[in-house]
Amino acid sequence: MSSRDVILQRIRSGLTNAVAAGFGDLREPPVPEVWPRTNPDSATLVSQFRTELESLSGESIHCPTMTDARRQLAQLMETATWPRLGSLDRPLTRELTADLPVDRVDWVTSDWTPPQIEQLPAGLITADALLADTGSCVVHCSTATERLMCYLPPVCIVVARVNQLAEHLPAAWGPISKTCAAKDSRGEIVLITGPSRTADIEKILILGVHGPKRLVVMLVG
């Protein structure tokens, strides 16, 4: 008998005892609501998201229009003196970087190696949803390159539209749950809540231990 079958057999014998003792007969518990829905307006969501993210030492830039966003990105690059920017190829990142000179954006594709991605001064990615109550970005990464773009560059820039904001995790859960359950899903969905952090030495908080030291979220709309 394989170890798999031995373990399943042991579990079943344990459960038989338990049923006899009145423990095993249970109905599936309902899915809890966790947080009630209050459906706040988008201005409230934006301000809540920004407050939460900033309390975690993340940065947020709210840009009412795409033109503003392009200007803000250029300014961000100038202040930090990044010669170039690595970006995943998505409609939103194409739109955001449309004004940048061609040689200032590297389009990171799946043939990029981890050391190449590590050399980037900053990485630009998109979010599938944003959570206002925790300041989190929900990012679906189906390839290794997409995953590495979240962790390897020292600065992670996430761009998203204001209408992607949800009040909390349960409100954004529908599409996440569908992706998790789909047979053809690969890679991961990662919830990013602030820059990489540790408090392992004397409970003193330090940012950027392994992942990005800076997390900048650009909200457009």
Added chain:
Amino acid sequence: MLESASHLNGAPFLKDENQGLYEPSPQFENLAKVCEYSSKSNTAVAAAILYFQEWREAAHQIKKYSIANLDKLLVQFECAMKARGVEVLFAQDAAEANRLVLEIAREHNVKSVVKAKSMVTEEMELNHVLEEAGIRAIETDLGEYIVQLAKQRPIHLVTPAMHFSADEVGQLFHEKLGEPYSAEHAALTAIARKRLRAEYLAAGMGVSGCNFAVADSGTVVVVENEGNAGLSTSTPPVHVVLVGIEKIIPKIDHLPLFLNLLGRSGTGQKLTTYTHLIHGPAPGKKLYVIFLDNGRTKVLQDPHAWESLFCIRCGACLNACPVYRRVGGWSYGWVYPGPIGSVLTPHLVGLEKAGKLPFASSLCGACGEVCPVKIDLPHQLVHLRHRAVNEPSPMNSAFERLQWKLWAWAMGGPRRYGLAMWAVRIGVRMAKYLPWHPDKLGAWTRGRELPKVPSHSFRNWWQERSSQKGKN
């Protein structure tokens, strides 16, 4: 220092505890302070939530259902993950799990392994096994990295190097890595970042644990703050997940509840910095999931012990426990410390080896109150005490039984009781000579002051009072 494998098989609790209690070192002073701080701040975060009690109850019910349907849910998880090209393997014990990991490493010609924090791999002593096979194993969680460099064991489930000061970490990095000494937190963290970046890029395999294995969707959930789990699981070509069979939850829709609970109870965060929901291998990568039994199915045989399998390893019970705060994680003799360790260890390694652990509690109930999945830890401890005195265990020795028999005899009648009390009064007077006792009695009395014996016992007083009343 790292002790030999025999240490893992449930070392006697009392042997180590004397040192922690009676010769308190600054290390433990620090631990006690940090625990108290964590406990207060995390409890405050949790208590700020109106729904916290409802969440605990819901989580408890879901975990109960998971264990009652464990066989079906494991098979469901296996099917869902296999459909995405994930290899799902099962190991009956630590040795088999180690063998499986080694086989995978050899198949992919792995020279070095990066490890994200995982208590299951501590159970397996995986690092030791890999090193013996000539494969480098590097812990990447900052706390684990420190502990590994110092050749120690984690002192806490969530913050493994809680007992280190920045100065000690600086000296350690200087000695072991040849880095210039610094006691600044940021500088120390930067050293670890630089060193470990190179390791991620060179490693042939990443190993992680799993906080929740979701049955209906086939999802491996890993939560972390540093980004090391993200890097360990995405940079190398192979990712191996090691997970205890009890980590199954039925539905992906149950996950938001558990994520909300784990962050708050573990570290006082609304959500940890990175929450990874891993579906399957990215193109060109390999993903293995190894389920480990290692004594867990034994727990299932005793329905009263089920609740101990609900644990989500947040560490809240450790921070709250007055005993853990004083003696630290190593005194518990195995991988899992604190109240949950006192419950899990006797189940997993047997009462013969760890039967004393359930007695390392004041039964104050603090652990049960903070547990986010509402494990009735005090009840679990009492249940295990009951078993420890009835089954083969150190608490069921001939000497122990004789003591209780004598006690029962003495309590059986007023004359016998009087005789026993007279003996105790003499005993207490003699006790001042005990600190010179070379063995346990000496250790016990050196740090304690016994109460003064009053000149009259209550019985004397009562008798005198009655006779005076008679005279009047």
